[in-house]
Amino acid sequence: VTRFSSEIAEGFTNPRNVGELASPDASALAVDPVCGDQIRLTVRIEGGRIADARFRAYGCAVALGTASILTGWIIGMTPAALLGIDAEAVTHRVGGLSPAQSHCANLAVEVLRTLAADCPGCTR
Amino acid sequence: MTAGAAGQPAAPGGRRRLYFDNNATTALLPAVRDGMFEASAIFGNPSSAHLYGEEATELIEAARRAVASLLGCSPGQVVFNSGGSEGASSVIFGTGLTHRADGGHVITSAVEHPAVLRSCEFLAALGFAVTVLPVDGSGRVDPAALRRVLRRDTRLVSVMHANNETGTVQPVGELARIAGEAGVTFHCDAVQTAGKIPIPVERGLITISAHKFHGPKGAGAMVVKDASAPLQKLVFGGEQEHGLRSGTENVLGIVGLGLAADAARQRIGDAAEQARRREIGELLRAGLASVPGAVLNSLAGGCLPETVNVSFREVRGDTVVDVLSAWGVAASTGSACHSGQPDPSHVLTAMGLSPERVRGAVRFSASFLTTRDEIGHLAALTDRAVRRLRATAPMLRAEWP
Numbered sequence: 001v002t003r004f005s006s007e008i009a010e011g012f013t014n015p016r017n018v019g020e021l022a023s024p025d026a027s028a029l030a031v032d033p034v035c036g037d038q039i040r041l042t043v044r045i046e047g048g049r050i051a052d053a054r055f056r057a058y059g060c061a062v063a064l065g066t067a068s069i070l071t072g073w074i075i076g077m078t079p080a081a082l083l084g085i086d087a088e089a090v091t092h093r094v095g096g097l098s099p100a101q102s103h104c105a106n107l108a109v110e111v112l113r114t115l116a117a118d119c120p121g122c123t124r
Numbered sequence: 125m126t127a128g129a130a131g132q133p134a135a136p137g138g139r140r141r142l143y144f145d146n147n148a149t150t151a152l153l154p155a156v157r158d159g160m161f162e163a164s165a166i167f168g169n170p171s172s173a174h175l176y177g178e179e180a181t182e183l184i185e186a187a188r189r190a191v192a193s194l195l196g197c198s199p200g201q202v203v204f205n206s207g208g209s210e211g212a213s214s215v216i217f218g219t220g221l222t223h224r225a226d227g228g229h230v231i232t233s234a235v236e237h238p239a240v241l242r243s244c245e246f247l248a249a250l251g252f253a254v255t256v257l258p259v260d261g262s263g264r265v266d267p268a269a270l271r272r273v274l275r276r277d278t279r280l281v282s283v284m285h286a287n288n289e290t291g292t293v294q295p296v297g298e299l300a301r302i303a304g305e306a307g308v309t310f311h312c313d314a315v316q317t318a319g320k321i322p323i324p325v326e327r328g329l330i331t332i333s334a335h336k337f338h339g340p341k342g343a344g345a346m347v348v349k350d351a352s353a354p355l356q357k358l359v360f361g362g363e364q365e366h367g368l369r370s371g372t373e374n375v376l377g378i379v380g381l382g383l384a385a386d387a388a389r390q391r392i393g394d395a396a397e398q399a400r401r402r403e404i405g406e407l408l409r410a411g412l413a414s415v416p417g418a419v420l421n422s423l424a425g426g427c428l429p430e431t432v433n434v435s436f437r438e439v440r441g442d443t444v445v446d447v448l449s450a451w452g453v454a455a456s457t458g459s460a461c462h463s464g465q466p467d468p469s470h471v472l473t474a475m476g477l478s479p480e481r482v483r484g485a486v487r488f489s490a491s492f493l494t495t496r497d498e499i500g501h502l503a504a505l506t507d508r509a510v511r512r513l514r515a516t517a518p519m520l521r522a523e524w525p
Contacts (some may be wrong), residue, residue: 004446012443013450018516029518036483040518056518058439061446064516 002062003096011065016072019054026079028120030111037063039111041070045119050074062104064074070096070108079119082112102108139452142498142505145287146336147316147431148456148488150210153338156383158339163379170373171362180375184443187382194385194392195323195330197347204363204378207344208315211331212282214346214358214369215244215311219280220250222354228279229253233265233294234474235287240313241470244282257283262423263292263475270299274306280355285323286311289487290422290472291431293317309353315344319388320401320428329353334377336470338433338491339384343377354474391492404494405429412488412504421472421485430491435477439513442485447509453502457488 020027024042031038037059040082044052053075055068073093087105090119091097097105143151148312159200163183168176170184185199192199205211213504241256248254255273257265265283274281278435281303286293298313303310310328317323319337323330330347334340346368348355391397397456408433413420436444448455457469460499474480490504 004450009450013447015512015516024274024486056516058517060440061443064513090186 003098004065005071007093007095008062008097009057011068012061012092015055015064015068017068018053018056020056021022021054022116024054025120028111028118029088030107030113030114032096032107033099034065035059035103037104037107038058039063039067039070041067041105041111041115043074043115045079048078048121050077050079060101060104062094062101063107064096066090066104066108067111071111074112074115079116079121080114082119084107126227142453142502144488144490144494144498144502145454145456146491146494147291147487149160149335149341149452150338150491151493152259152340152380153387154333156339156380157451158305159383160376160380163376166375170375171364179374183375183379184373186383186401187378190382190385190389190408191332191345191347194319195332195347197349200366201348203346203348203368204373204381205331205344205346205365206342206374206377207335207371208313208331211333211344211346212237212239212311212313213243214340214355215329215331215353216240216247216280216282217358218356219296219309219354220247220252221356221358223252223279224250227251227253228277229255229275230256230259230279231270231273231281233259233283235259235263235292235471236282236284237288237313237315240282240284240488252279253277258354259292261476262426263287263290263471264426265299266292266304267295267298270302274302274308274389278306278308280311282311282313285317285325286314286320286428286431287352287471288316289431289469289485290433290475291316291427291429291489292422293321293426293428297326300325309350316428316431316491320392320430322392325349329355334381334384337388338493339382340377340380343381346379367485395474397492401492402429404490404496404499405432405490406495407496407499408488408490408502411499411523412506414503415512416506417484417510419481421475422482430494431487431489433472433485434488435481436486436510436514437480438517439484439510441484442504443513444506444509446486447513448505451505451509454503457485495511 021042024043026041029040040056053071055067057064090105090108160264168180170180188199300310314482315333318332334343359370401523419431419435468482
């Protein structure tokens, strides 16, 4: 599928970590107000680091693929480290985004910042 | 590239390819391809007054007879062009040029192809009045509504035969009669029906495109079954195509169009082929209707059987298309998201469907080459894609904004 990076294609055809944790330590929802794409994350935190993560997503294939990649990426991170992820880092991590797909990087950054803010003991 | 079970090339990774986007374009028939290759030895300019030119002219006139036979008109009524968009633009801009001094009124419908809608918008910008007829929940124009909006200065009525997104067939025979009784030119964009079903427009203009019925891209025709139609030359130069379309003819494309028209005419007249066509359509509808959350937008009986537009609850249609594409399946959606900007289908929206249903819509379009086995595989893969996406979706509406 040439319109998508291999990472994104794998993410939306075989999504990992789909669902919601039953009793998450933190959760976040980001909604693109223009196109309606949604990413929801729930995480469990152990020893100050993200030990498990799940996602749900509605929207274009890139939003789904990005959400799937995010969950694998943030496991092991501290909540504070989430704040260091910007759109450029997301774009690199997902294997590149076309201009038409770049709004998904912004959506990812928004959901990570919201998640960091919801983590216990997070210092913004 | 390896061949799939049904002769389709395999998708990357060895997956079998399934083509269900025949309303976008169709495969070139081997007989058409071979005929075009054979004709490629004839290189003369049809306008040349020598034997090379005469050879090329003979090819064009044979194709003209084939198109006339398919569409039930005389060869002299066939004007070759590049396809449906040029045909529609020629009709609508021709109307505008003819009436540039006195203006007037043009009628079209809300579900037309952008080639018609954008051309009508251009006329509106020039000062013409444009009425856009609504459609009902099945996508059909009410002939009585046309009667109500006709005016003394109406110059043109343009309504498509079948819709490209839903396959809904319009009552163009009746619409053409109503327009004709009022002395108004009728244009029928028959791009989706030419080569599939007869076009019941006895008087008016019909535009078609070869690549929608297994001919080549870049070749089409306008049929002029109305000598009083307000047509104008839009490209100046020679007097090709009865003076309506200057420029050296696309001889090979026209040859391909003629061969595709011959083959299509035989299929239309073949009762067994027509029965198989309906069976394929029923199988396609049944297979897609069995997918969880599926709601058919193409109503049984009023649509081309080859076209099934279906919405899947709680998922986006363009995402279903992308997942299927990754698995080697070609389908389409009228609803897309470009640069994060939603671009919902104007056709489904005009039918009154909810925004959610419009966003979940996918168009699957078969052809006479489609097999029962392919439909079975399509239904299974679509079921898998939709289940996977629905499991991902956070569509818990009560708790989501």
